[in-house]
Amino acid sequence: MAQLQQNAVRNRLLRAMSPDDFALLQPHLQPMATELRQTLIAPNEPVTRLFFPEVAYTSIVSEGSGGRIEVGLIGREGLVGASPVLLDSGTTPYHEFVQHPGEVLGIDAVSFCAAVDHSPTLRRLMLRYLQTKLVQARHTAYVNGAFNMDVRLARWLLMCHDRLDGDEIVVTHEFISLMLGVQRSGATLAVQTLESNGLIKAARGRITVRDRDRLVALADSSYGATEAEYARLIGGV
Secondary structure, eight states, X not given: OOOOOXXXXXXXXXXXXXXXXXXXXXXXXXXXXXXXXXEEEOTTSOOOEEEEEEEEEEEEEEEETTEEEEEEEEOTTSOBTHHHHHTTOOOOSSEEEEEEEEEEEEEXXXXXXXXXXXXXXXXXXXXXXXXXXXXXXXXXXXXXHHSOHHHHHHHHHHHHHHTOSSSEEEOOXXXXXXXXXXXXXXXXXXXXXXXXXXXXXXXXXXXXXXXHHHHHHHHGGGSSHHHHHHHHHTOOO
8 A cells, every 4th residue: 555645644743744754654654534422542541542633633521520521622733642642641531532523644652652752853843732732721721711601612613613624513512512611501502692693503413604704703812822822833724
């Protein structure tokens, strides 16, 4: 089977690598189709495989006695499983699963670590990526504490929209309530508010972005900090 070519991949981290660094990973990258809600990283279990999303994105969810809430989102700008492997913790307490199905490029952790250990420039890029993840997590905490549900939903829809080619986001009100950390009725009300203002169109199991510019305006400073950090450290959106 022919090896993947760097100019053909869609993952932005892979495209940002030098040709030499990409060549270190190239023989080990395996295309994989993903399914909705498929677990990629299980909580508190050894991470033996990492995933570069191509056409898919993954939710990072914290689960406990108080319920579940999304604490991160990884699409084709990133690498699923990066933190526990690069930081040598081996496991993570978070559940990382496919929120939007598509295709990822899988790589075993041993081969990935060998490449990172071999190349200082690859390690530098990966550490820069970890910085963007840290900014996303901290900004999410700020947003959850400082903004109302309508703003938080606008931000989340924009983040999903960034990781798609079209305007349609496959999502249920149940998952939106998980993301917002509210009851389903509260999530439904937030969706209805955005729809009544013409920003989105909601149908069963999906939301279509109708006016991105107004979504950005509604999101205000809740959206953009993580994206700006990624552009600064890795490359423009």
